[in-house]
Amino acid sequence: MVLALQRYFVPVTNWKTDVVYITGDDVHHISRVMRLQDGDQIICNHPEGKAATCEIISLTKDSVQATIIEWLNESVELPIDVTIAQGLPKSDKLDYVLQKGTELGAAAFIPFKAERSVVVWDAKKMEKKLNRYTKIVKEASEQSHRTKIPQIMPVLTVAGLIEEAANYDVLLFAYEEEAKREDHQSFGTILNKLRKDQRILVCIGPEGGFSQGEVNQLKENKFLPVRLGPRILRTETAPLYVLASISYHFEELRWV
Amino acid sequence: MVLALQRYFVPVTNWKTDVVYITGDDVHHISRVMRLQDGDQIICNHPEGKAATCEIISLTKDSVQATIIEWLNESVELPIDVTIAQGLPKSDKLDYVLQKGTELGAAAFIPFKAERSVVVWDAKKMEKKLNRYTKIVKEASEQSHRTKIPQIMPVLTVAGLIEEAANYDVLLFAYEEEAKREDHQSFGTILNKLRKDQRILVCIGPEGGFSQGEVNQLKENKFLPVRLGPRILRTETAPLYVLASISYHFEELRWV
Numbered sequence: 001m002v003l004a005l006q007r008y009f010v011p012v013t014n015w016k017t018d019v020v021y022i023t024g025d026d027v028h029h030i031s032r033v034m035r036l037q038d039g040d041q042i043i044c045n046h047p048e049g050k051a052a053t054c055e056i057i058s059l060t061k062d063s064v065q066a067t068i069i070e071w072l073n074e075s076v077e078l079p080i081d082v083t084i085a086q087g088l089p090k091s092d093k094l095d096y097v098l099q100k101g102t103e104l105g106a107a108a109f110i111p112f113k114a115e116r117s118v119v120v121w122d123a124k125k126m127e128k129k130l131n132r133y134t135k136i137v138k139e140a141s142e143q144s145h146r147t148k149i150p151q152i153m154p155v156l157t158v159a160g161l162i163e164e165a166a167n168y169d170v171l172l173f174a175y176e177e178e179a180k181r182e183d184h185q186s187f188g189t190i191l192n193k194l195r196k197d198q199r200i201l202v203c204i205g206p207e208g209g210f211s212q213g214e215v216n217q218l219k220e221n222k223f224l225p226v227r228l229g230p231r232i233l234r235t236e237t238a239p240l241y242v243l244a245s246i247s248y249h250f251e252e253l254r255w256v
Numbered sequence: 257m258v259l260a261l262q263r264y265f266v267p268v269t270n271w272k273t274d275v276v277y278i279t280g281d282d283v284h285h286i287s288r289v290m291r292l293q294d295g296d297q298i299i300c301n302h303p304e305g306k307a308a309t310c311e312i313i314s315l316t317k318d319s320v321q322a323t324i325i326e327w328l329n330e331s332v333e334l335p336i337d338v339t340i341a342q343g344l345p346k347s348d349k350l351d352y353v354l355q356k357g358t359e360l361g362a363a364a365f366i367p368f369k370a371e372r373s374v375v376v377w378d379a380k381k382m383e384k385k386l387n388r389y390t391k392i393v394k395e396a397s398e399q400s401h402r403t404k405i406p407q408i409m410p411v412l413t414v415a416g417l418i419e420e421a422a423n424y425d426v427l428l429f430a431y432e433e434e435a436k437r438e439d440h441q442s443f444g445t446i447l448n449k450l451r452k453d454q455r456i457l458v459c460i461g462p463e464g465g466f467s468q469g470e471v472n473q474l475k476e477n478k479f480l481p482v483r484l485g486p487r488i489l490r491t492e493t494a495p496l497y498v499l500a501s502i503s504y505h506f507e508e509l510r511w512v
Contacts (some may be wrong), residue, residue: 004488076486103493105485144487188509229361229503230332231400232260237359240493244500245508247485252501253444 005053006034007037007043007142009149010073011120020044020054022064030056030064042066049077049147055129077148078105079250081199085161088121088208093236098133102140104243106114107199108151109137116208121178126155158214162221165201170194173203173218174238175210175225186189200246202226204238261309262290263398265405275302276310277483278320286312286320305333305403333404334361335506337425337455340495341417343462344377349492354389354408358396360499363455364407365393368417372464382411414470417459420479425454429474430494431466431481443482448506452510456502458482460494475483 008030014021022030022044030036043067045051048246051074054066084106085096098109113121141149156164165171172190194200203223210218218223219225228241262285268279278300284412294312300322301307307330310322316388340362342353352442354365369377389408397405412420421427428446450456461478474482484497 004318041502074486098494099494103489104497105487144489146487186508187504191509197511227498229507230330231359231361231402231503233359237356237496240356241360241497241500241503244485244497245504247487247497248501248504249509250441251485252442252483253447253505 002007004035004131005041005043006030007045007051007145009045009047009138009142012047015046018068018167019057020052020066020068022066023062026240027059027062027064032145041069043072044068045142045147051080051147060127074147076145078107078243078247079196079243080194081107082107082243082246083110083199084242085112085156085164085201085203086153086239087112087200087204087210088117088119089206089235090119095132095136097236098136098150098238099140100245102137102146102150103144104155104240105146105247106150106239106243108153110153110156110161110164110201112158112203113154114158114206115211115214117206120213121155123154159218161203162217165221165223167199168201169198170200171218171221171223172200172226172242173210173215173223174205174228174233174242175215176230176232177225185224185225187228187245188249190224190226196250202242203241206243207235209235211239260401261297261299262286262292263301263307263401265301265303265313265394265398268303269304271300273323275313276308276322276324278322278331279318283315283318283320285390287315297325299328301398307403316399323469330403332401334363334499334503335452336450336502337363338499338502339364339366339455339457340367340458340498341368341412341420341459342495343368343466343491344373344375344411345462345491346375351388351392353492353495354392354406355396356496357499358393358402360496361402361498361503362406362495363404364409366409366412366417366420366457368412368414368459370414370462371467371470373462377411379410386457400453414473418473421457421477421479423455424457426450426456427459427474427477427479428456428482428498429459429466429471429479430484430489430498431471431490432462432486433481440483441480443484443501444505446480446482452506458495458498460491460498463491465491 009028010020040056044054051072053069056066058065104228265280266276296312300310309325311325312322314321323481340357393406
């Protein structure tokens with residue numbers, strides 16, 4: 001929503017001392033879509049999360065050369081590392097979660113097969129789709145001016161998800177029923193305890209939510225149930241509520 | 257995401273002392289889609305925001321009769337009355353804002369013609385689309401178990417929007433540039449000052465955002481600029497961030 005220099009993610013190998021080489025689809029985007037020329041400026045994102053303003057010094061059919069003018073000192077990444085584990089939803093809802101979740105600052109996405117996931121899904125199918133998914137998160141990262149592209153992990157089972165949980169400090173799952181219990185911790189209480197360097201894994205059930213078996217499994221493995229407001233959210237809306245709330249709490253609330 | 261009784265919005269005129277009459281599309285939904293029968297229970301929403309558990313006592317091709325078993329005592333509506341003014345976006349993005357915005361608790365939507373709105377739009381076109389829009393917010397209200405259906409207002413100009421502003425306590429517009437200024441109030445600071453009975457109007461620019469002229473106009477008329485996190489959000493994502501943050505702040509943060 002603000003007019004700014006176009007951004008491109010450039011692989012490590014294409015960064016030289018003071019020059020950046022852009023290749024692949026981005027060349028077409030620079031010359032044909034944006035119609036940029038020698039002397040025009042762009043922002044190049046380094047995979048390590050740094051970004052630099054660069055000036056185009058040469059354009060050919062398959063590569064663009066730009067000189068680094070200055071390294072930017074920005075912090076547009078969420079101070080909390082949030083991974084969204086999404087129960088495989090129907091139709092193209094996963095595309096949508098990847099695009100919006102990237103805009104809202106997710107660090108990674110883990111699609112998982114839940115009991116109530118109706119889509120048939122296997123490693124092969126994921127492989128096929130991975131190219132599109134990678135393109136979606138790359139473009140959403142550029143559009144939202146992020147300096148990191150979220151990771152998309154292979155499809156897991158709930159058991160696999162529980163193994164993966166060992167890599168996180170805080171484990172949550174969306175489960176509004178829980179909110180009715182006395183000993184329930186609100187999402188706000190949980191975020192208040194979170195420290196800025198921590199990693200959080202948030203699991204969202206598919207259409208129909210988690211089965212009772214899955215709920216028990218998650219609870220037994222230290223996943224805390226959270227309510228995302230008193231209204232029932234669709235499976236593709238829940239991760240956006242989680243990410244927007246975390247951004248609001250740590251980036252806009254500024255109560256400390 | 258929780259299995260619960262199906263909800264139907266029933267116009268005032270169809271509520272009798274202890275019986276409710278359901279007519280129109282919902283009859284088909286009850287008998288054919290949900291395959292409900294005599295003795296099955298549903299929740300009927302009264303336009304005033306009340307809801308009751310009802311038991312079906314008769315089904316015909318064009319009407320369903322149900323007795324009121326008990327009035328529910330629920331509060332699933334946002335404690336703040338939030339109206340989203342959406343700069344007319346491209347393609348079907350408005351459908352999307354209406355559906356997700358309803359799930360997230362919006363009280364009303366005002367589409368408006370911004371300088372950078374590329375879609376051609378007139379009262380006629382709106383009239384045509386209004387049926388679909390009304391259906392979207394009704395179904396999203398039912399699905400998210402809301403007790404009120406958000407209002408969809410006619411398309412306004414920015415001037416019209418500024419007139420409309422007289423009906424609200426707090427006026428905001430999404431404008432990340434502003435966040436760079438020293439005297440800027442964060443979204444959190446603004447929500448901290450908000451009282452639970454107040455009405456808030458939040459304006460979101462179309463693709464390309466607000467023009468400088470519109471920004472000045474809005475500021476001169478007491479609209480406060482807010483940043484929605486440091487990342488650049490698409491026009492259809494911004495209202496979801498606003499609503500999720502307000503829900504989080506007033507329904508889940510519980511810091512008082």
